[in-house]
Amino acid sequence: MADIDLQAVHDTLVSVAFEAGRxxxxANPSKISTDTKLNAVDIVTETDQAVERMVTARLREAHPTFAFVGEETYQPGVTRVTDAPTFIVDPIDGTTNFVHSFPNACISLGVAVGRRSVVGVVYNPFQDLLYTGIKGKGSYMQRNASLEEGKGLGEKVRLPLGGENPTALGDLSSALVSIEWGSQRDGENFDVKVKAFQKLAASKESGGGMVGGLRSLGSAALNLCACAAGQLDLYWEGGCYAWDVAAGWCILNEAGGIMVSGNPGAWETELDSRVYLAVRGASGGQKELVEEFWNIIGDGKMDYKH
Structure with missing residues (x-):
């Protein structure tokens, strides 16, 4: 990795993200062609596909030796994230939000080396909100990110938003937790989620976690960025792919957050494990909150195929 200029790669990704945002x-979501993949809630649009074609062309021209993994060109059982330097791309993360004109969708552009996320760029064009991270150089958030100097360009703020010594985490009763239903709506994985959601919300007197609040942003990348910013305490997900989390994972790590397995007991998880639990940066309490969350899941275990 020493011979890869991560800053230059980052700068290319930001430029590509702004083009994708435009x-x-x-696009007019009410007039574009829409199709489904797994089922009615697993949506792909012609805009997803057009954006990925543009991103692929731009990135392969700039860095032709890098491998490429994209959501719309993924082949089940064939496409893999290897140790090679790899662009990992989701052209529109939050497609359901996009087709409803709900302004929580983004382009997620990650780079992995040795199957570890080292650069992340996540851009929400509806809010002109940019998140970036480079391994060893921190992560940042910028509002009005695409505007010119003197015309509203926002300050680039280092994450987490609470500063270098973010507040310690408490227990679940004070936590703001993001969860997602995902596109798989039956089977054992779905049952694990439903039971966990119910137990998280239930009172402590009935054996629940009495969680402070549950949120669903509808985008894995934006969930991770909100966690990196310190706006969420936890984000639990099963069913995502590497392109959903690669960029946000780097941003989270550089903000002092951690990613562990969404299944109880595993403190290490792979980029393409498909089961994740993200925790914001904190001056204390990360380990304890993870263990409390895992206890809520209990013997449940999610298992997703590639």
Whole structure:
């Protein structure tokens, strides 16, 4: 990795993200062609596909030796994240939000080396909100990110938003936790989620976690960025792919957050494990909150195929 200029790669990704953002904003969700993959809630649009084609062309021209993994060109059982330097791309993360014109969708551009996320760029064009991270150089958030100097360009703020010594985490009763239903709506994985959601919300007197609040942003990348910013305490997900989490994972790590397995007991998880639990940066309490969350899941275990 020493011979890869991560800053230059980052700068290319930011430029590509802004171009993708313009394409997304130019689309009219009520008039574009929409199809489904797994089922009715697993949506793909012609804009997803057009954005990925543009991103692929731009990135392969800039860095032709890098491998490429994208959501819309993924082949089940064939496409793998290897140790090679790899662009990992989700052209529109939050497609359901996008087709409803709900302004929580983004382009997620990650780079992995040795199957570890080392650069992340996540851009929400509807809010002109940019998150970036480079391994060893921190992560940042910027509002009005695409505007010119003197015309509203926002300050680039280092994450987490609470500063270098973010507050310690308490227990679940004070935690703001993000969860997602995902596109698989039956079977054992779905049952694990439903039971965990119910137990998280239930009172302590009935054996629950009495969680402070549950949120669903509808985008894995934006969930991770909110966790990196310190706006969420935890984010639990099963069913995502590497392109959903690669960029946000780097941003989270550089903000002092951690990613562990979404299944109880595993403190290490792979980029393409498909089961994740993210915890914001904190001056204390990360380990304790993870263990409390795992206790809520109990013997449940999610298992997703590639």
């Amino acid at each position: 394409m997304i904003l130019a």
